Amino acid sequence: MVESARPDGPSRLVGAEIKRIRAERGLTLRELAERCGLSPGFLSLAERGVNSISLTSLFALANALDVDAAELLGTAGRRSRREYSIARHDDPDATRVVMGEREHRVLTADLPDQRIEALVTAVHPTAGPSPVTQHDGEEFCYVLRGELTFLLADETAVLAAGDSIHFKSRVPHAIHNRGTDVAEVLWTVDRPMLRRSDGPAR
Incomplete structure (x- = not known):
């Protein structure tokens, strides 16, 4: 399923990063597709920057490639020298990636033994549904404004501002x-792959 038919600069950069890491891992498109639950056709378009990538797809790809989602968005190397980080809403250096009808803002830094990632994502009503994905870990989502429909296995849930959902990522x-x-x-996502002291989960 194509999420956006309009290529843009950030989509091309993220796609190039996915392709680079996939090549480093020695994976074919089909092998990566099997790992992350996305179709080879979708991944081919994503690597060429033809479509934007939803947050659910981003987490599935990061999990399959054994990297943080922030690395796919081009924010690798922001390792903090301290045991904490503070994100200001007006920080000009904050990472914001606009991909088609979606905008991702990375809130977490790369702390030692980091176990979670947090992002704020804006999804425009013109964005199509994300592909169905499933992977290791668990996720928590809190709706800040608007409405977002979640498709979980055989259930559909519409969340409005102030609503939240917490689920195991292995649920489609x-x-x-x-x-x-x-x-x-x-x-917010907690993936076993982020628990560096335990090693990647596979």
Whole structure:
């Protein structure tokens, strides 16, 4: 399923990063597709920057490639020298990646033994539904504004501002903004692959 048919600069950069890491891992498109639950055709378009990538797809790809989602967005190397980091809303150096009808803002730094990633994502109503994905770990999502539809296995849940959802990432899931306004969500993911002291989960 193509998430956006309009290529843009950030999509091309993220796609190039996915292709680079896939090549480093010695994976074919089909092998990566089997690992992350996305189709080879979708991945081919993503690597060429033809489509934008939803947050659910981004996490699935990061998990399959054994990297942080922030690395796919080009924010690798932001390792903190301290045991904490502070993100200011007006920080000009904050990482914001606009990909088609989606905008991702990375909130977490690369701390030692980091176990979570947090992003704020804005999904425009013109964005199509994300592909269904499933992977290791668990996720928590809090809707800041607008409405967002979650497709979880055989259930559909519509979340409005102030609603939240917490689920195991192995449950097949997808998101879709079926409303008329931009939906903005705070998304936190805890993946076994982030527990560096334990090694990547496979």
